[in-house]
Amino acid sequence: MPIPTFTAADYLSALQALMPRGRVWPREADAVMTLALAGLAPVYERSGTRAAQVMAEAFPPSTYELLPEWESSLGLPDACAGTSLTTQARRASVVSRFVGLAGQRASDYIGVAASLGYTVTVTMFAQFRMGQTAMGAPLGAPDWAHTWAIEAPLDTITPFRMGQSSMGDPLQAWGNALLECELAALAPPHTVLQFRYH
16 A cells, blocks of 8 residues: 655645634635645655655665665675676575575475566475385485475576666676576575576
């Protein structure tokens, strides 16, 4: 729900409604009191509009001016994010880091990838076991019990978006380096993570 903003006319009307009643408190458009209040109303309009903008900046998905503050608070840019990301990718990194670390479920890693702007699936592997593995299944060694794969498009394209991108951002950015680095950093240390692109 957007934060309401009010015009100078709204503030003038509110200020006049707060004035006492009587002949010494005129409300006509050409009265000195009305002109004085009309001079104050634009200040309140600017303050209210700026307060609404600050509220939008308080949340990582909509931040722009405070993006460097968010990055600094969350330890970004790091080795994964680097310094050459677009504004959209920087914001996605902030959201991903703010949401928190992934758990052990495939859906957790899919969620982290989605917060970075990638659509992925997770494939789990298992060791071949007589009596438990179906005929025709791959013959996996014991190490396969700790192997999993992220399957993603070869290149995820991020287009320049009005209101999301900044001057100086490329019209299109692509690549999976951020995805690989972030998920490799979150992967449990005893596992082997593969990336498969199609």
